[in-house]
Structure formats: C-alpha cells, structure tokens
Amino acid sequence: MVHFDLLLPEGGAPGALWSAVDVLRELNALARVRAPRDALPAASWRLLGADGRAHRWHAQTCIDEDERRHARRPQPGPRVLLVAPLVMQSIPALQKLVRRNAASVELVRRRFEAGSLIGACGTGIWLLAQADCILSAPIPWLYQSGFEKYFPGVRMEARESIVAERGCVCAVAPSLLHALVLHLARYAGLADLAHAGAEKLLLNTERQALSAAMTGTQVMGQARDTPLYLAQAWMQAHAGQPLRLAEAAAAASVSERTLTRLFHQHSGMTPLKYLQGLRVQRAQMWLEGTFRSVDEIARDCGYGDTSAFCRMFARATGTSPQRYRDRYTFRGPRARWRLQETSLPEA
Known part of the structure; x- marks a missing residue:
C-alpha cells in the first residue's frame, strides 16, 4: 500500500x-x-x-x-x-x-x-x-x-x-x-x-481519434485534404483488413510510389509500419477494456493467423497480448461485469 x-x-x-x-x-x-x-x-x-x-x-x-x-x-x-x-x-x-x-x-x-x-x-x-x-x-x-x-x-x-x-x-x-x-x-x-x-x-487524444475510426465514424484532424491525411484516414477506417497499398493510394489520389515517399518524409516509416502501429493501438484498447478473445482481436486487426498477430504485438510492446491484458485491464473477472436483465415499469 x-x-x-x-x-x-x-x-x-x-x-x-x-x-x-x-x-x-x-x-x-x-x-x-x-x-x-x-x-x-x-x-x-x-x-x-x-x-x-x-x-x-x-x-x-x-x-x-x-x-x-x-x-x-x-x-x-x-x-x-x-x-x-x-x-x-x-x-x-x-x-x-x-x-x-x-x-x-x-x-x-x-x-x-x-x-x-x-x-x-x-x-x-x-x-x-x-x-x-x-x-x-x-x-x-x-x-x-x-x-x-x-x-x-x-x-x-x-x-x-x-x-x-x-x-x-x-x-x-x-x-x-x-x-x-x-x-x-x-x-x-x-x-x-x-x-x-x-x-x-486523462484525455488520450490519439486513442480518442482512433476510436472514431473503430466505430466507423469520421476521424477528425488537421489538414484533411492532404494526401497523407486522406491515406491515414483510409487506413484507420480499414485497419481490420489486409493492407492494399493501391487502395490507400487511390483514396489519397496519388500513386503508390508517391504515398510511400510521403510516409517516409513525414513519419519516417513505411505505410505498413504505420498500419501496424494502428493495429497495435486497436489491440491495446480492446485488451484493456473488453473481454474479447485474442483470436477475435487478431481477426479484427487484419490477421488471419493469431500467432502472427501475437508476434507482431510482442515486437511492438515487448510482451504478449495476454500478459498485456493481465497488467493493464480495467476489468475484473467476467462474472462481475455480467449484465442483469431487468424489466422496466410501463410509463
């Protein structure tokens, strides 16, 4: 104590x-x-x-x-x-x-x-x-x-x-x-x-913006008409799907080569690395705040192979998804969060 x-x-x-x-x-x-x-x-x-x-x-x-x-x-x-x-x-x-x-x-x-x-x-x-x-x-x-x-x-x-x-x-x-x-x-x-x-x-502006993409609503930000922003917004909205660089480039109205150059120039990473970062953040939010299984989270992060997802997550965070959940979860045993159905009186 x-x-x-x-x-x-x-x-x-x-x-x-x-x-x-x-x-x-x-x-x-x-x-x-x-x-x-x-x-x-x-x-x-x-x-x-x-x-x-x-x-x-x-x-x-x-x-x-x-x-x-x-x-x-x-x-x-x-x-x-x-x-x-x-x-x-x-x-x-x-x-x-x-x-x-x-x-x-x-x-x-x-x-x-x-x-x-x-x-x-x-x-x-x-x-x-x-x-x-x-x-x-x-x-x-x-x-x-x-x-x-x-x-x-x-x-x-x-x-x-x-x-x-x-x-x-x-x-x-x-x-x-x-x-x-x-x-x-x-x-x-x-x-x-x-x-x-x-x-x-505390306000986590990065996660707040990411949650908008996770729920399908528009991601708010600055310079929304720039190619890089348009590509990032598309990737946030499609982070649960396999990356198709051509589709991200098309959403930004630039070529794949130009998009890759823009990512290197402004973020120092490839589009794939940026997407992996988004997926790690999504996974962290689900691991901390939900009871979803690691298999479900892997699938909704665009991974058909849970083992590949776990390796990617461990490289990014230094720990496995399950150990991350054990350390940072907001929730106790699942039974404590079970919702009880109650009947509401008629008005």
Whole structure:
C-alpha cells in the first residue's frame, strides 16, 4: 500500500487536494476490480495542516470506515507527500506566504531527506524550492521572473509540464493535478494501476481519434485534404483488413510510389509500419477494456493467423497480448461485469 500525506499549507488551495483524493479513490476502485479478494486498498491518504498534524478537515476526505481506518494506521509501504498550491495575489505576497509556512517547509525537507516522494504543482513548487529539494522545476511563464529572483539556483524548465528528479515530481499548473498524482503513484510502485487510471482520468487524444475510426465514424484532424491525411484516414477506417497499398493510394489520389515517399518524409516509416502501429493501438484498447478473445482481436486487426498477430504485438510492446491484458485491464473477472436483465415499469 502507498500512503499519501496531503499537505495543506497556510494559504493553500484545498480543492487541489480533494482532486488528489478523487484520483486515489479511482486507483483503489481499479485495484478492487482486479483483485476483489484483496483486503487492502492500493492507496491510503491523510490531510495534513501547515504544522504537519492531521487537519481538522481530514474527516471530510474519507467517505467510509475503511478509508478512515487506513488513514489512521497506514500499512507499511512507500510514502508520498503532496503539497497543495498556494493562492497568490502577487510575487512579493507569495514569497511572504512561503516564509510564513516555515513549518510546512521544514516538513517537506524532513520527508525529502527521509526518502519520501514529494509532489507539488503550480505555486506549491515554491515550498519545495524553499526547502532546497529541487534542482529544476516547470514554472508557469507568469511567475518565472519572480521565481528566478528568489530561487536563482533552481533551473526553470519551460518546455516540460511535469518534471521528476531526485524523488520530487513537479507539475507546472494545478490543472495537471490528476496527471501529477498518477506520476507519483507510478514512481511509488503502482505503475500498472497508474497506467489504467490515466486512461480513465486523462484525455488520450490519439486513442480518442482512433476510436472514431473503430466505430466507423469520421476521424477528425488537421489538414484533411492532404494526401497523407486522406491515406491515414483510409487506413484507420480499414485497419481490420489486409493492407492494399493501391487502395490507400487511390483514396489519397496519388500513386503508390508517391504515398510511400510521403510516409517516409513525414513519419519516417513505411505505410505498413504505420498500419501496424494502428493495429497495435486497436489491440491495446480492446485488451484493456473488453473481454474479447485474442483470436477475435487478431481477426479484427487484419490477421488471419493469431500467432502472427501475437508476434507482431510482442515486437511492438515487448510482451504478449495476454500478459498485456493481465497488467493493464480495467476489468475484473467476467462474472462481475455480467449484465442483469431487468424489466422496466410501463410509463
């Protein structure tokens, strides 16, 4: 079990920590689905005040006795400290608030030195910098000049939204709180649950577009009149059929040679490699979210030979389809998902 201490410093934004509880509760729900007989949840949590003691609002973060019990007596396992962002009026006011949070800064420093994972987002990163825990961090553009003034020894990462190093994980903005908690869970040993949780809680634009092709609806995107886009859209819509390069080229109104050149030029791969990537993504989505057999998935990915499909999948992912399903499935035993027919009363 991974235990999260959720630190609400003076002037902190409590809503961020409530969002963290939502993520942890989702991870516990996934863990229960996968292992219904396991008595322990994957994660527990406790809300701390600025002094490091249980906050008077802690009871509101727990909805049942199990959550309260595990918060009072965390099981042995990794420890994570998540720091809420600070509400800011101005840079000088923010720095004064950081100084007033000396007890929280000291708690962060002690936990860091003890080997706990530390997480923060937005202005909460200032407390980690004050505690000398970080060498680099993603700082919002609006605060960069002020941050550099007070913490010149911390390198600002303008191109990264989440930065992890030395046991600290920092997200540039509170809007990334869900992703931040999933990163912390992954580093704390819950990688499989974090992977599944990300598909439930975060937008996956690539899979969202692919799902449109899988259901037969139009794939949305940019530059829809270009030959490469037209060919890719055709391949997405026909990914479950054997590749006929001539048909893909005809859909794009170019020759086969031109289409191959366009794929090399813009994606660095052949049309066949692109199609295999689509098929792997389709297979991953079905393995994670359905009970379809590997034979069915292989057939609907355009493979008449399941063994050939499994070899292709293993080359692309490093594991077999069944092992991939065992690690990343959203679903528990099939019997738990059986739909019960009920009669509806007449209006």
